[in-house]
Amino acid sequence: MPQLDRSADLSAVEAGLDALDTPTSDRRESGGARILHTVVPPVVALVLLIVVWQVLWAAAFWPETQLPAPLDVWSRIWEISSDGEILGIVWTSVHRAVLGFLIGVVIGTPLGLLVAKVRVVRAAIGPLLSGLQSLPSVAWVPAAILWFGLNDASIYFVVLLGSVPSIANGLVSGIDQIPPILPRVGQVMGAGKLSSARHILLPAALPGFLAGLKQGWAFSWRSLMAAELIALSPDLGTGLGAYLNQGSSFSDMPTVIAAIFLILLVGVGIELAVFRPVERAVLRSRGLTGSFT
Amino acid sequence: MSVALDGTPKLRSTGVAVKLDGVRKVFGRGDRAVTALDGLDLEVAPGEFVCLLGASGCGKSTLLNLVAGLDRPTSGEITLNTSRPAVMFQEAALMPWLNAARNVELPLRLAGFGRVERKAKAAELLELVRLGGVGSKRPHELSGGMRQRVALARALAATLRVDGSQEPALLLMDEPFAALDAITRDVMQGELLRVYESTGTAVLFVTHDVREAVRLGQRVVLLSSRPGRVVREWAGAPDDVELTNEITAQLREVISTHAAA
Numbered sequence: 001m002p003q004l005d006r007s008a009d010l011s012a013v014e015a016g017l018d019a020l021d022t023p024t025s026d027r028r029e030s031g032g033a034r035i036l037h038t039v040v041p042p043v044v045a046l047v048l049l050i051v052v053w054q055v056l057w058a059a060a061f062w063p064e065t066q067l068p069a070p071l072d073v074w075s076r077i078w079e080i081s082s083d084g085e086i087l088g089i090v091w092t093s094v095h096r097a098v099l100g101f102l103i104g105v106v107i108g109t110p111l112g113l114l115v116a117k118v119r120v121v122r123a124a125i126g127p128l129l130s131g132l133q134s135l136p137s138v139a140w141v142p143a144a145i146l147w148f149g150l151n152d153a154s155i156y157f158v159v160l161l162g163s164v165p166s167i168a169n170g171l172v173s174g175i176d177q178i179p180p181i182l183p184r185v186g187q188v189m190g191a192g193k194l195s196s197a198r199h200i201l202l203p204a205a206l207p208g209f210l211a212g213l214k215q216g217w218a219f220s221w222r223s224l225m226a227a228e229l230i231a232l233s234p235d236l237g238t239g240l241g242a243y244l245n246q247g248s249s250f251s252d253m254p255t256v257i258a259a260i261f262l263i264l265l266v267g268v269g270i271e272l273a274v275f276r277p278v279e280r281a282v283l284r285s286r287g288l289t290g291s292f293t
Numbered sequence: 294m295s296v297a298l299d300g301t302p303k304l305r306s307t308g309v310a311v312k313l314d315g316v317r318k319v320f321g322r323g324d325r326a327v328t329a330l331d332g333l334d335l336e337v338a339p340g341e342f343v344c345l346l347g348a349s350g351c352g353k354s355t356l357l358n359l360v361a362g363l364d365r366p367t368s369g370e371i372t373l374n375t376s377r378p379a380v381m382f383q384e385a386a387l388m389p390w391l392n393a394a395r396n397v398e399l400p401l402r403l404a405g406f407g408r409v410e411r412k413a414k415a416a417e418l419l420e421l422v423r424l425g426g427v428g429s430k431r432p433h434e435l436s437g438g439m440r441q442r443v444a445l446a447r448a449l450a451a452t453l454r455v456d457g458s459q460e461p462a463l464l465l466m467d468e469p470f471a472a473l474d475a476i477t478r479d480v481m482q483g484e485l486l487r488v489y490e491s492t493g494t495a496v497l498f499v500t501h502d503v504r505e506a507v508r509l510g511q512r513v514v515l516l517s518s519r520p521g522r523v524v525r526e527w528a529g530a531p532d533d534v535e536l537t538n539e540i541t542a543q544l545r546e547v548i549s550t551h552a553a554a
Contacts, residue, residue: 010480010483010487013476014423014484017436017438018438018439021437021438021439021477022434022436023433023434023435179386181384181386184386185380185382185388186403187363188361188362188363188378188380188451189399189403190377190403190451195403199399199402204388204389206390282390285390285431286389286390286433287431287432287433287434
């Protein structure tokens, strides 16, 4: 049998294989095409919604006190915008939500790590954590007011009960979905418990953790709105929830709709401005671009 | 038969890199217990390349897990006279969030190397597996063969220690090329031999491919299946067709004995 000279051209063969087998990088859309695909559809949907609203209002099915004109709502928003009141209202709510969310991350992350990796802890508080996640945190508002009084502590308590379970559960499911081979690789490389958590578990669980953070943010925001709606006090200042409550008290429908619109705007805005780009960058860097093409 | 009380591989100064003495591993208990390995004796000299050959169920992977310290033998003793063994699996198992160079740096980081030294050593190792130019690429941007070469570089990095103590290294490989296509596998085998010759590490290489075992191993050890024991061993000889046929025949014989039961 003729002997194949295996060493001579090995490097050339190898270089050829490397060139041929390397996955071709996916073609990226140009900036213009991307804007066309991502910005235009929601704008069209929004315009359609306003058109339908305008038509329904013009048809006068419902009295003005129930369905205000789009223009009335817009002028209400314009009113508080032009005198700068809107900044104070939005800032009051947003800084609470962001601070509450950040505290939630600081508490939820180690909690999630413990639940995911310590069997006893998972058995003990895993179900409780999932239960808390489905319990609307507005249910805690009365208790919080009785415990802490009408102050910021009550509000942060409610926000934390909304966000911590989501963040912790997101991390747990992120860790549960790590391919088992990765921690094993860490183990054979001599990673201890802490360095394994730092260098392998947390980064590997990042996509799931980010999903949990996103949900945690949504829960923080809606818990805060619930708390602000119910817990009213001059000491607490006027956030979006209190503004909504004011509108409701004076049967001022344009203010109510304007407040709901602003609440929605902040929630979606933070998601689009903060979470979406981070998630996108993380998934893209791992070659998980399926959902964005 | 001596029984190691704590069951973990021990470090000792002897002329062998790895010594397995009457190693037995049973999974489960009572009626459902499965004996994966039974009375297995094996020695690997420092710098030796040993191929473990066997059909499914011969406990090849169990054996590697025991030597790697991922699992403990039920009885028997495993003596290691090397630095912590590095392991390569069938999958490259690179960290998808790190680029190739940082994947190689990871074991160095865990071992406590400084930043500058890490970078230098990782670059050196990538150069060794002829991947000097792709350090900044992520695993998903590399082909299967390139990923396995990064995994090889990472395994070699895992054998390094900060104090620079020159303990002999040991590389455990669990069918690392089984998932690759034929041409890439052929290239990878050559690559492994080249890297092996330039590093002088001992290698314990598990495979079910007779040709691969004969080509790579200085010694080919055939294991029986359920429970795994050493049946026979041969000196490896690259491209020796007769030896390949002989070992294949014996492997078939070992497998056939399971047909009746």
